[in-house]
Amino acid sequence: MRVDIQSLGTYNRLAQEGAEHAAASLTQMTGIETYVDVTNVTLMSKRDVEDVFGGTEFVGVQIGLGGGLSGETALAFDRDSAASIVDVLVPGATAGTDDSFDEMARSGINEIGNIMMGGFVDGWADYLATSVDMTPPTYVERDGTDVLPNGTLDRAEEEHVFVFESQMTAVDEEIDAYIYMLPEYGAFAEMLEASDDHEDAIPMDKLTVFDEMTRQGAERAAENVSSMTGIETDVDVSRLSFVPIEDVPNTARDEVYLGTVMEFKGTPGGYLAILFDEPSARTIVDATVPMELDEPLGDMGESAIQEMGNIMTSGFIDGWANVLQTSIDHTPPELVRDLGTAILSPIAGRLGQSQEYAFLMDSTVVTPEGEFNCEIYAIPDEQKLKEALDSLLVERSDQLEANRESIF
């Protein structure tokens, strides 16, 4: 099947509007001022799902959808956020961070979940001109992927799953809430399916290959870090998401990063940013420069980061070139030290001249002991991505599997 990019954009917008309704409900019920930070739709393999949701503890509700839109949803809070909300909503309920939530607290979470998800779903029902049925909320208090609706992992193993994700954040408090919606694959695929002559369409099977390409690029980059620093590394998260172009800068945190950015040219064209937060940059420099350096990092430290950026870039590009069986030209990686959003804004601006949405591939390289983490953002030019995927033979996905195995 082929996916119509424009309709993916429409559904992203619906999810954004839905999340805004949900945030408004949360504010109305609690008086806590909130805003919707990012909404994206991600295509995830089983491994992506495990990476993204593994190792975190959530409190929230699950609600199933039926009728005009079938699928599963979850509203998830981290424990502290849930405790803050319960405190406001049901004063007197036990919502301590170490105790488990009592009956009153749970019913408070259920209630707010029901109302927020009702708001989220209304916009979809309006757009689809149909009614959407919601099951009663199920309270969940679980680790990692278990917060996702039952069967998600099995489905992800058979075929990639689409995951809509919205993050809501309180203005003045440390409260985060996430809405996940996993539309039933078959029905959603039909909603997305483009007619054969649709010029904006992207073949679905090739899109999943591209997702794997990103992981392979990130793994090569991580291997290069390990061989240069002697620190064992792993790719923690690697995913392909579809976001409005103006949301691209927000995917980096609002803090200072050091790293390198470069433009790659040809097919696919686009940009690659490799960013370390400041403590991580320090760790990298200490591991690679054999002398004591001043605090904060000066020229020598920056050149070490530049070198690391060069090496990771070439690893990433090798990963892509291997799948595309082509060489990829790029500008020399440029050193940057600035706020994450500022670093990504010129990239969004340049791509935004010709496209409304971006395919964003973000990966995180981490170490088992948490010595550092590195964020890798690859953002291809949409038109060039289509060309690259068109010229990508589908058989190559088999070859990709073989290559992946030979890496390990």
Place this chain on the structure above:
Amino acid sequence: MKTYGEKPASARTRQRVGIADFAVTADGAVLTTSGLGSCLGVCLHDDRAGVAGLIHVMLPTAPDDPPNAAKYADTGIDVMLQAMCAEGAAVDDVRAKLAGGSAMFEFDSQDEPIGERNVAVARTMLDRRGVPIDAEDVGGDSGRSIQFHGETGVLVIKSAGDERRL
């Protein structure tokens, strides 16, 4: 990015403005936006009416019928001016300050960098509406985070470890 909740009640209230978004205050809130790279922050203030606005635009010129006018300098400034007038501002009394529009990278420095064009289009639009620009902190190669004080019209800019007040 919209925020939900009660309207800012005092000069101590902060309101965050996202990319391709704007906010208007008639009661002296501090309007903030962070991580301006090639993007441009346009701050407008009508001292007499006590109305201020901040828009964070990403691109200079909009295509026909843009889904989000606040994303572009040419359409966004007008949209914010209208919203300010709805709160009691008069275009003739509005004055402007600009911050942002840097060229962070070599690949964005040749043939008309986005940041430079954002600044140029904002200046043209403001000139066309008869809004004078009192101060600018634009260009360069560093990102900026800004706070625009709705009560006083003072603009505080943080960039590469420095803080400047305009």
